[in-house]
Amino acid sequence: MYTPNHFKQPDEAVTKSFIRENGFGTLISQVEGSLWASHIPMQLSADGSILSGHVSRGNKSWKSFENANEVLAIFQGPHTYISSSWYDHQNVPTWNYIAVHVYGSIRTIEGEELYQSLKDLLDTYEAHVEHPVTMESLSDEYVNQNLRALVGFQIEISRMEASYKLSQNRDAKNHQSIIKHLEQSNDANAHAIANEMKKHHPKN
Template identity: 55%
Template sequence: MYIPELYKNENAEEIKSFIKTNSFGILVNQTQGKLWGTHIPLELETNLQGKEVLFGHISKENPQGESFTDNNEVLSIFNGPHSYISSSWYDHENVPTWNYIAVHVYGKIRIIEGEELLFAMKKLVDKYEATSKNPVKIENLSAETMRQINGITAFEIEITDIQAVHKLSQNRDDKNHNTIISELEERKDNNSQAIADAMKKQRS
Protein backbone atom coordinates (compact mmCIF):
# COMPACT_ATOMS: atom_id res chain seq x y z
CA MET A 1 0.00 0.00 0.00
CA TYR A 2 1.33 3.45 -0.86
CA ILE A 3 1.68 5.46 2.35
CA PRO A 4 3.43 8.85 2.48
CA GLU A 5 5.85 8.88 5.43
CA LEU A 6 3.78 11.52 7.25
CA TYR A 7 0.73 9.24 7.37
CA LYS A 8 2.38 5.96 8.42
CA ASN A 9 1.16 4.42 11.66
CA GLU A 10 3.83 2.27 13.30
CA ASN A 11 2.26 2.00 16.76
CA ALA A 12 1.89 -1.78 17.11
CA GLU A 13 -0.65 -1.72 19.95
CA GLU A 14 -2.78 0.89 18.21
CA ILE A 15 -2.77 -1.18 15.00
CA LYS A 16 -3.76 -4.36 16.85
CA SER A 17 -6.61 -2.53 18.57
CA PHE A 18 -7.77 -1.16 15.22
CA ILE A 19 -7.84 -4.63 13.62
CA LYS A 20 -9.82 -6.08 16.52
CA THR A 21 -12.31 -3.21 16.43
CA ASN A 22 -12.67 -3.28 12.62
CA SER A 23 -12.38 -7.03 12.13
CA PHE A 24 -14.89 -7.39 9.30
CA GLY A 25 -12.29 -7.29 6.55
CA ILE A 26 -11.63 -8.25 2.95
CA LEU A 27 -9.54 -11.32 2.14
CA VAL A 28 -7.76 -10.94 -1.23
CA ASN A 29 -5.77 -13.48 -3.23
CA GLN A 30 -5.27 -14.88 -6.73
CA THR A 31 -8.11 -17.25 -7.59
CA GLN A 32 -8.62 -18.87 -10.97
CA GLY A 33 -6.12 -16.50 -12.53
CA LYS A 34 -7.67 -13.27 -11.25
CA LEU A 35 -7.82 -11.20 -8.08
CA TRP A 36 -10.56 -12.34 -5.73
CA GLY A 37 -11.95 -10.73 -2.59
CA THR A 38 -14.30 -12.00 0.11
CA HIS A 39 -15.84 -9.90 2.89
CA ILE A 40 -15.55 -11.85 6.15
CA PRO A 41 -14.63 -11.54 9.83
CA LEU A 42 -10.86 -11.88 10.24
CA GLU A 43 -10.01 -12.19 13.91
CA LEU A 44 -6.59 -11.29 15.33
CA GLU A 45 -5.97 -13.97 17.95
CA THR A 46 -3.28 -16.17 19.49
CA ASN A 47 -3.43 -19.72 18.10
CA LEU A 48 -2.89 -23.00 19.94
CA GLN A 49 0.85 -22.71 19.34
CA GLY A 50 0.93 -19.29 21.03
CA LYS A 51 1.48 -17.34 17.80
CA GLU A 52 -0.49 -14.24 16.82
CA VAL A 53 -2.46 -14.95 13.63
CA LEU A 54 -5.64 -14.01 11.81
CA PHE A 55 -8.46 -16.58 11.97
CA GLY A 56 -11.22 -16.76 9.39
CA HIS A 57 -13.46 -19.03 7.37
CA ILE A 58 -15.34 -19.05 4.07
CA SER A 59 -17.96 -21.27 2.49
CA LYS A 60 -16.59 -24.41 0.83
CA GLU A 61 -18.55 -23.32 -2.25
CA ASN A 62 -16.40 -20.19 -2.50
CA PRO A 63 -13.76 -20.84 -5.22
CA GLN A 64 -11.27 -18.75 -3.26
CA GLY A 65 -10.63 -21.65 -0.91
CA GLU A 66 -9.41 -23.90 -3.72
CA SER A 67 -6.43 -21.61 -4.29
CA PHE A 68 -5.14 -21.57 -0.72
CA THR A 69 -2.89 -24.59 -1.19
CA ASP A 70 -1.56 -23.57 -4.62
CA ASN A 71 -0.70 -19.99 -3.63
CA ASN A 72 -0.77 -19.26 0.07
CA GLU A 73 0.02 -15.52 -0.19
CA VAL A 74 -2.97 -13.40 0.87
CA LEU A 75 -3.83 -9.81 1.72
CA SER A 76 -6.32 -8.85 4.43
CA ILE A 77 -7.74 -5.32 4.28
CA PHE A 78 -9.28 -3.59 7.28
CA ASN A 79 -11.13 -0.32 6.77
CA GLY A 80 -11.90 2.23 9.46
CA PRO A 81 -13.61 5.61 9.50
CA HIS A 82 -13.19 8.02 6.58
CA SER A 83 -14.43 11.48 5.74
CA TYR A 84 -14.34 14.08 2.98
CA ILE A 85 -12.34 17.19 3.89
CA SER A 86 -13.53 20.35 2.14
CA SER A 87 -10.82 22.86 1.22
CA SER A 88 -13.36 25.60 1.97
CA TRP A 89 -12.49 25.00 5.63
CA TYR A 90 -8.90 26.21 5.17
CA ASP A 91 -7.71 29.79 5.59
CA HIS A 92 -6.01 29.52 2.19
CA GLU A 93 -6.77 28.15 -1.26
CA ASN A 94 -6.14 24.43 -1.68
CA VAL A 95 -7.74 21.24 -2.99
CA PRO A 96 -10.23 19.01 -1.14
CA THR A 97 -9.03 15.68 0.22
CA TRP A 98 -10.11 12.65 2.22
CA ASN A 99 -9.06 11.58 5.72
CA TYR A 100 -9.15 7.88 6.59
CA ILE A 101 -7.69 5.01 8.59
CA ALA A 102 -6.86 1.59 7.11
CA VAL A 103 -4.61 -1.43 7.70
CA HIS A 104 -3.27 -4.01 5.24
CA VAL A 105 -2.07 -7.34 6.63
CA TYR A 106 0.01 -9.60 4.40
CA GLY A 107 0.50 -13.23 5.23
CA LYS A 108 0.57 -16.93 4.43
CA ILE A 109 -2.70 -18.81 4.72
CA ARG A 110 -3.07 -22.35 6.07
CA ILE A 111 -6.25 -24.43 6.21
CA ILE A 112 -7.09 -25.62 9.73
CA GLU A 113 -9.23 -28.55 10.83
CA GLY A 114 -10.19 -30.51 13.94
CA GLU A 115 -9.12 -29.01 17.25
CA GLU A 116 -7.66 -25.91 15.59
CA LEU A 117 -10.89 -25.23 13.73
CA LEU A 118 -13.01 -25.57 16.88
CA PHE A 119 -10.60 -23.32 18.77
CA ALA A 120 -10.91 -20.61 16.09
CA MET A 121 -14.72 -20.87 15.93
CA LYS A 122 -14.99 -20.65 19.71
CA LYS A 123 -12.89 -17.47 19.71
CA LEU A 124 -15.14 -15.94 17.06
CA VAL A 125 -18.45 -16.88 18.68
CA ASP A 126 -17.35 -15.94 22.22
CA LYS A 127 -16.26 -12.48 21.02
CA TYR A 128 -19.52 -11.59 19.31
CA GLU A 129 -21.84 -13.33 21.78
CA ALA A 130 -20.30 -11.51 24.75
CA THR A 131 -22.97 -8.78 24.71
CA SER A 132 -25.91 -11.05 23.86
CA LYS A 133 -28.74 -11.50 26.37
CA ASN A 134 -28.50 -15.28 25.95
CA PRO A 135 -24.96 -15.98 24.70
CA VAL A 136 -24.47 -18.99 22.43
CA LYS A 137 -21.55 -21.29 23.25
CA ILE A 138 -19.96 -23.54 20.65
CA GLU A 139 -19.55 -26.26 23.25
CA ASN A 140 -23.30 -26.26 23.93
CA LEU A 141 -24.43 -26.73 20.33
CA SER A 142 -25.84 -30.10 19.29
CA ALA A 143 -23.92 -32.50 17.07
CA GLU A 144 -26.53 -31.93 14.34
CA THR A 145 -25.96 -28.16 14.38
CA MET A 146 -22.18 -28.56 14.52
CA ARG A 147 -22.28 -30.63 11.33
CA GLN A 148 -22.77 -27.32 9.49
CA ILE A 149 -19.06 -26.70 10.10
CA ASN A 150 -18.47 -29.27 7.36
CA GLY A 151 -19.63 -26.60 4.91
CA ILE A 152 -16.82 -24.17 5.64
CA THR A 153 -13.11 -23.88 4.93
CA ALA A 154 -11.42 -22.52 8.05
CA PHE A 155 -7.94 -21.05 8.04
CA GLU A 156 -5.32 -19.10 9.90
CA ILE A 157 -3.03 -16.49 8.38
CA GLU A 158 0.58 -16.25 9.50
CA ILE A 159 1.31 -12.52 9.47
CA THR A 160 4.37 -11.53 7.43
CA ASP A 161 3.86 -7.76 7.15
CA ILE A 162 1.50 -5.05 8.38
CA GLN A 163 1.07 -1.66 6.73
CA ALA A 164 -1.06 0.93 8.47
CA VAL A 165 -2.14 4.40 7.40
CA HIS A 166 -3.87 7.17 9.34
CA LYS A 167 -4.30 10.20 7.11
CA LEU A 168 -5.54 12.78 9.60
CA SER A 169 -4.51 16.21 8.28
CA GLN A 170 -1.07 15.91 9.87
CA ASN A 171 0.18 18.38 7.23
CA ARG A 172 -2.03 21.22 8.55
CA ASP A 173 -1.03 23.84 11.11
CA ASP A 174 -2.88 23.97 14.42
CA LYS A 175 -5.33 26.64 13.27
CA ASN A 176 -6.48 24.75 10.17
CA HIS A 177 -6.30 21.42 11.98
CA ASN A 178 -8.68 22.69 14.68
CA THR A 179 -11.02 24.15 12.06
CA ILE A 180 -11.23 20.79 10.26
CA ILE A 181 -12.11 19.08 13.55
CA SER A 182 -14.84 21.64 14.27
CA GLU A 183 -16.34 21.26 10.79
CA LEU A 184 -16.31 17.46 11.08
CA GLU A 185 -18.00 17.58 14.48
CA GLU A 186 -20.79 19.73 13.05
CA ARG A 187 -21.65 17.01 10.52
CA LYS A 188 -22.86 14.59 13.23
CA ASP A 189 -22.43 11.42 11.10
CA ASN A 190 -20.43 8.59 12.67
CA ASN A 191 -17.54 8.68 10.18
CA SER A 192 -16.98 12.42 10.59
CA GLN A 193 -17.15 12.16 14.37
CA ALA A 194 -14.69 9.24 14.41
CA ILE A 195 -12.20 11.06 12.18
CA ALA A 196 -12.48 14.20 14.33
CA ASP A 197 -11.75 12.11 17.45
CA ALA A 198 -8.81 10.39 15.74
CA MET A 199 -7.39 13.75 14.65
CA LYS A 200 -7.54 15.06 18.22
CA LYS A 201 -5.90 11.93 19.59
CA GLN A 202 -3.16 11.90 16.95
CA ARG A 203 -2.26 15.59 17.34
CA SER A 204 -2.20 15.37 21.16
Protein backbone atom coordinates (compact mmCIF):
# COMPACT_ATOMS: atom_id res chain seq x y z
CA MET A 1 0.00 0.00 0.00
CA TYR A 2 1.34 3.42 -0.91
CA THR A 3 1.91 5.31 2.33
CA PRO A 4 4.10 8.44 2.56
CA ASN A 5 6.30 8.57 5.65
CA HIS A 6 4.11 11.26 7.24
CA PHE A 7 1.21 8.81 7.44
CA LYS A 8 2.90 5.53 8.40
CA GLN A 9 1.88 4.01 11.72
CA PRO A 10 5.06 2.43 13.14
CA ASP A 11 3.52 1.10 16.36
CA GLU A 12 2.44 -2.49 15.72
CA ALA A 13 0.42 -2.54 18.95
CA VAL A 14 -1.70 0.36 17.64
CA THR A 15 -2.23 -1.48 14.35
CA LYS A 16 -3.32 -4.67 16.10
CA SER A 17 -5.70 -2.74 18.32
CA PHE A 18 -7.19 -1.10 15.23
CA ILE A 19 -7.85 -4.51 13.64
CA ARG A 20 -9.58 -5.75 16.79
CA GLU A 21 -11.79 -2.65 16.85
CA ASN A 22 -12.56 -2.79 13.10
CA GLY A 23 -12.81 -6.52 12.52
CA PHE A 24 -15.16 -6.42 9.52
CA GLY A 25 -12.78 -6.44 6.59
CA THR A 26 -12.25 -7.44 2.97
CA LEU A 27 -10.38 -10.65 2.17
CA ILE A 28 -8.80 -10.58 -1.29
CA SER A 29 -7.49 -13.72 -2.97
CA GLN A 30 -7.07 -15.24 -6.41
CA VAL A 31 -9.70 -17.72 -7.52
CA GLU A 32 -9.36 -19.47 -10.86
CA GLY A 33 -7.03 -16.74 -12.13
CA SER A 34 -9.22 -13.81 -11.07
CA LEU A 35 -9.21 -11.54 -8.04
CA TRP A 36 -11.95 -12.33 -5.54
CA ALA A 37 -13.08 -10.16 -2.62
CA SER A 38 -15.11 -11.33 0.37
CA HIS A 39 -16.53 -8.93 2.95
CA ILE A 40 -16.40 -10.78 6.26
CA PRO A 41 -15.56 -10.44 9.95
CA MET A 42 -12.06 -11.61 10.89
CA GLN A 43 -10.43 -12.00 14.27
CA LEU A 44 -6.85 -11.45 15.36
CA SER A 45 -5.26 -13.99 17.69
CA ALA A 46 -4.14 -12.94 21.18
CA ASP A 47 -0.49 -12.72 20.09
CA GLY A 48 -1.37 -10.92 16.86
CA SER A 49 0.21 -13.50 14.55
CA ILE A 50 -2.94 -15.13 13.10
CA LEU A 51 -6.11 -13.84 11.45
CA SER A 52 -9.03 -16.25 11.44
CA GLY A 53 -12.44 -16.24 9.84
CA HIS A 54 -14.83 -18.21 7.68
CA VAL A 55 -16.85 -18.02 4.48
CA SER A 56 -19.94 -19.76 3.23
CA ARG A 57 -19.20 -22.92 1.28
CA GLY A 58 -21.12 -21.25 -1.53
CA ASN A 59 -18.45 -18.52 -1.66
CA LYS A 60 -15.82 -19.90 -4.01
CA SER A 61 -13.06 -17.91 -2.34
CA TRP A 62 -12.38 -21.02 -0.24
CA LYS A 63 -10.82 -22.58 -3.34
CA SER A 64 -7.88 -20.22 -2.81
CA PHE A 65 -7.26 -21.47 0.74
CA GLU A 66 -5.09 -24.37 -0.39
CA ASN A 67 -1.32 -24.49 -1.00
CA ALA A 68 -0.63 -21.71 1.55
CA ASN A 69 -1.50 -19.05 -1.04
CA GLU A 70 -0.79 -15.42 -0.13
CA VAL A 71 -3.89 -13.33 0.54
CA LEU A 72 -4.59 -9.74 1.51
CA ALA A 73 -7.01 -8.61 4.23
CA ILE A 74 -8.02 -4.95 4.30
CA PHE A 75 -9.51 -3.19 7.32
CA GLN A 76 -11.03 0.26 6.86
CA GLY A 77 -11.52 2.78 9.64
CA PRO A 78 -13.18 6.21 9.57
CA HIS A 79 -12.67 8.41 6.52
CA THR A 80 -13.83 11.84 5.42
CA TYR A 81 -13.44 14.60 2.83
CA ILE A 82 -11.09 17.49 3.59
CA SER A 83 -12.01 20.76 1.84
CA SER A 84 -9.22 22.97 0.53
CA SER A 85 -11.21 25.96 1.83
CA TRP A 86 -10.10 25.00 5.34
CA TYR A 87 -6.47 25.98 4.67
CA ASP A 88 -4.99 29.48 4.95
CA HIS A 89 -3.36 29.04 1.54
CA GLN A 90 -4.14 27.63 -1.89
CA ASN A 91 -4.16 23.84 -1.91
CA VAL A 92 -6.07 20.86 -3.24
CA PRO A 93 -8.84 19.03 -1.37
CA THR A 94 -8.07 15.55 -0.10
CA TRP A 95 -9.40 12.64 1.92
CA ASN A 96 -8.33 11.63 5.43
CA TYR A 97 -8.63 7.99 6.46
CA ILE A 98 -7.24 5.05 8.39
CA ALA A 99 -6.62 1.73 6.65
CA VAL A 100 -4.66 -1.41 7.48
CA HIS A 101 -3.46 -4.08 5.04
CA VAL A 102 -2.55 -7.54 6.33
CA TYR A 103 -0.64 -10.04 4.17
CA GLY A 104 -0.07 -13.71 4.88
CA SER A 105 -0.43 -17.32 3.83
CA ILE A 106 -3.85 -18.90 4.25
CA ARG A 107 -4.93 -22.41 5.17
CA THR A 108 -8.27 -24.13 5.71
CA ILE A 109 -9.40 -25.10 9.20
CA GLU A 110 -12.12 -27.57 10.10
CA GLY A 111 -13.44 -29.67 12.96
CA GLU A 112 -12.44 -28.44 16.42
CA GLU A 113 -10.36 -25.56 15.00
CA LEU A 114 -13.34 -24.22 13.06
CA TYR A 115 -15.65 -24.69 16.05
CA GLN A 116 -13.27 -22.76 18.32
CA SER A 117 -12.86 -19.99 15.74
CA LEU A 118 -16.64 -19.55 15.50
CA LYS A 119 -16.99 -19.67 19.27
CA ASP A 120 -14.34 -16.98 19.74
CA LEU A 121 -16.00 -14.75 17.15
CA LEU A 122 -19.46 -15.25 18.66
CA ASP A 123 -18.24 -14.61 22.20
CA THR A 124 -16.50 -11.41 21.11
CA TYR A 125 -19.53 -9.81 19.49
CA GLU A 126 -22.26 -11.24 21.72
CA ALA A 127 -20.44 -9.80 24.75
CA HIS A 128 -22.07 -6.45 23.91
CA VAL A 129 -25.60 -7.88 23.62
CA GLU A 130 -28.10 -7.77 26.50
CA HIS A 131 -28.95 -11.47 26.22
CA PRO A 132 -25.87 -13.03 24.59
CA VAL A 133 -26.08 -16.23 22.58
CA THR A 134 -23.31 -18.79 23.09
CA MET A 135 -22.27 -21.81 21.07
CA GLU A 136 -23.21 -23.95 24.08
CA SER A 137 -26.77 -22.61 23.97
CA LEU A 138 -27.28 -23.91 20.42
CA SER A 139 -28.25 -27.50 19.69
CA ASP A 140 -25.52 -29.87 18.48
CA GLU A 141 -27.58 -30.61 15.38
CA TYR A 142 -27.86 -26.92 14.49
CA VAL A 143 -24.17 -26.26 15.13
CA ASN A 144 -23.05 -29.25 13.06
CA GLN A 145 -25.38 -28.27 10.23
CA ASN A 146 -23.78 -24.83 10.09
CA LEU A 147 -20.24 -26.17 10.41
CA ARG A 148 -20.83 -28.20 7.25
CA ALA A 149 -22.00 -25.05 5.43
CA LEU A 150 -18.87 -23.06 6.27
CA VAL A 151 -15.19 -23.14 5.35
CA GLY A 152 -12.90 -21.76 8.03
CA PHE A 153 -9.44 -20.31 7.52
CA GLN A 154 -6.39 -19.01 9.31
CA ILE A 155 -3.93 -16.51 7.87
CA GLU A 156 -0.37 -16.68 9.16
CA ILE A 157 0.55 -13.00 9.04
CA SER A 158 3.76 -12.12 7.21
CA ARG A 159 3.43 -8.33 7.37
CA MET A 160 1.06 -5.49 8.21
CA GLU A 161 0.90 -2.01 6.68
CA ALA A 162 -0.99 0.80 8.38
CA SER A 163 -1.85 4.15 6.79
CA TYR A 164 -3.06 6.85 9.16
CA LYS A 165 -3.63 9.77 6.77
CA LEU A 166 -4.59 12.50 9.24
CA SER A 167 -3.06 15.71 7.83
CA GLN A 168 0.23 15.19 9.70
CA ASN A 169 1.92 16.93 6.74
CA ARG A 170 0.17 20.23 7.59
CA ASP A 171 1.44 22.88 9.97
CA ALA A 172 -0.16 23.19 13.40
CA LYS A 173 -2.45 26.08 12.39
CA ASN A 174 -3.95 24.32 9.36
CA HIS A 175 -4.09 20.99 11.20
CA GLN A 176 -6.20 22.64 13.90
CA SER A 177 -8.38 24.36 11.30
CA ILE A 178 -9.23 21.01 9.74
CA ILE A 179 -10.16 19.58 13.14
CA LYS A 180 -12.41 22.58 13.86
CA HIS A 181 -14.32 22.22 10.58
CA LEU A 182 -14.69 18.45 10.99
CA GLU A 183 -16.14 18.93 14.47
CA GLN A 184 -18.78 21.25 12.99
CA SER A 185 -20.00 18.47 10.70
CA ASN A 186 -23.02 16.25 11.37
CA ASP A 187 -21.15 13.26 9.95
CA ALA A 188 -19.95 10.61 12.42
CA ASN A 189 -16.94 9.81 10.23
CA ALA A 190 -15.85 13.45 10.33
CA HIS A 191 -15.96 13.47 14.12
CA ALA A 192 -14.06 10.18 14.31
CA ILE A 193 -11.31 11.56 12.07
CA ALA A 194 -11.16 14.77 14.11
CA ASN A 195 -10.61 12.70 17.25
CA GLU A 196 -7.86 10.69 15.58
CA MET A 197 -6.20 13.87 14.31
CA LYS A 198 -5.90 15.09 17.90
CA LYS A 199 -3.78 12.00 18.63
CA HIS A 200 -1.56 12.46 15.55
CA HIS A 201 0.03 15.88 15.43
CA PRO A 202 1.85 17.44 12.45
CA LYS A 203 5.30 16.03 11.82
CA ASN A 204 6.80 19.09 10.13
